[in-house]
């Protein structure tokens with residue numbers, strides 16, 4: 001399958017593994033890339049630029065295929081050492097960066113001068129257009145269904161993707177709710193050039209997270225996620241667990257008076273405990289509605305091969321068959 005995304009990133013299949021905090025390590029990124037997709041290391045999970053360099057080098061030992069690094073621009077007061085992370089990315093020869101969160105404009109010149117292709121993840125058409133205008137090479141359009149931060153507009157992909165297709169000139173991938181061949185073929189029909197998956201890739205053999213996390217995703221249905229932190233305009237879709245219950249209780253009690261300090265116990269520093277120790281109720285963690293469609297823990301290769309084989313059958317048999 002050839003699309004503008006496979007051509008842009010020089011990959012076999014139009015399937016990207018989105019950056020995921022404490023999930024997107026070299027094991028997962030290299031497995032996705034080895035299977036023909038695009039794996040992504042999550043930059044900020046590595047505590048220092050030097051740690052990121054080592055992780056990139058570890059990944060380079062595991063694959064000779066292209067992989068990328070995610071840089072999430074957080075709305076925090078004390079910013080991480082972004083110039084340091086960018087230097088690590090450039091010095092180690094990375095050619096693809098997925099940016100997310102705030103506007104990446106201040107950092108684009110450094111990335112572009114190094115010949116790096118930038119795909120910016122955003123949750124609205126206006127942000128996608130802005131990304132196009134400032135020189136991003138592609139965008140990842142994250143619908144309301146997505147695990148993580150869906151933004152504040154609440155537009156599901158059935159509307160968001162065709163809207164993006166109407167307006168964008170650069171290639172884009174559909175993100176949020178993507179899980180199988182049906183999602184891929186539907187996204188292509190809606191105008192996208194491929195898909196980006198988060199939650200689905202956590203439930204794979206190679207995802208270096210605790211088995212409890214994978215089982216929690218398998219057990220969850222499509223009604224088992226919640227939006228938290230909306231009063232802070234930092235909305236996140238998370239698995240509905242004990243911590244989410246407590247957090248939503250606080251949101252209800254405090255209303256608009258809610259401050260980040262009020263929920264620090266449920267959100268701050270929970271990822272290592274959840275992903276590495278398997279304490280899945282110890283805090284809130286991102287999870288997409290798509291958990292309701294995840295029923296197994298394949299290898300990345302099995303997953304990607306299945307998507308591509310089923311997509312071909314879907315296009316050649318079911319869709320063409322409807323016309324015959």
Ligand SMILES: Cc1cc2nc3c(=O)[nH]c(=O)nc-3n(C[C@H](O)[C@H](O)[C@H](O)COP(=O)(O)O)c2cc1C
Pocket residue numbers: 017018019020021023042070072099100101121142145146147148149175176177178196197198199200285286287288289290
């Ligand atoms: C556990 C988890 C952690 C995530 N961490 C990040 C992150 O650090 N940076 C980022 O840009 N996106 C992050 N995301 C979002 C994913 O890259 C992707 O956009 C999203 O999961 C797509 O929706 P899906 O889960 O329905 O596939 C995270 C998602 C999950 C599930």
